[in-house]
Amino acid sequence: MIVNELITGYLASLAHELPPELETLKIRARAGQVPIIRDDMLEFIRFLLMKEKPKTILEIGTAVGFSALFMHSVLPQARITTVEKVEMRLREARKNLEGSGIELIEGDAEEVLAKLEGSYDMIFLDAAKGQYGKFLPDCKRLLSPGGVMLTDNVLLEGTIAGSRFAVERRDRTIHERMRNYLRELTHTEGYVTVIIPVGDGAALTYKEL
């Protein structure tokens, strides 16, 4: 947790209620250890969607479809495409997304993104943290000028701020890759990025017109 519990709890008391079917899905997903977005991130995304009104949204990392269905509930008119590769998650995502109009693309995002054409007004990157750098060139290509990309979990529970030697050996590669990813995002001409301590840290990137 990068924001203390007291503040997170207070902010939760101001949050909107979810539609009942999404509340049920959220509880079920969390009980089943499915890593879905945090409540404060939901509010952030709600704001972004209402403000930006993207017509097309690309999500990388469906899990069981919770965040895609949430975005659909906020902005039903948006065309949402979501990508997931793990069969165990896909089994539930297929059921949950059925009839929603959300397009589920099954496969490894690296391969899927390379084949995608067109452009998306919003990209929500919420997949394996160590792979964000690999997805970045295609995300930049696919993001509409004037569009926004939201990358979740960039502060790695706050450990990103410390030395890579302060984290467990098995997490050092992710730490290094995430730092490289954030450095690239914040230093690429034609893009403006702000990093916000919401959820587990979000990078919000705007592609200049």
Ligand code: SAM
């Ligand atoms: N966005 C979801 C939500 O909030 O409801 C949660 C997504 S979860 C944090 C990350 C998901 O990304 C996992 O289900 C994982 O299987 C998937 N994933 C990780 N690497 C991927 C890749 N290379 N291609 C496609 N999906 C990937």
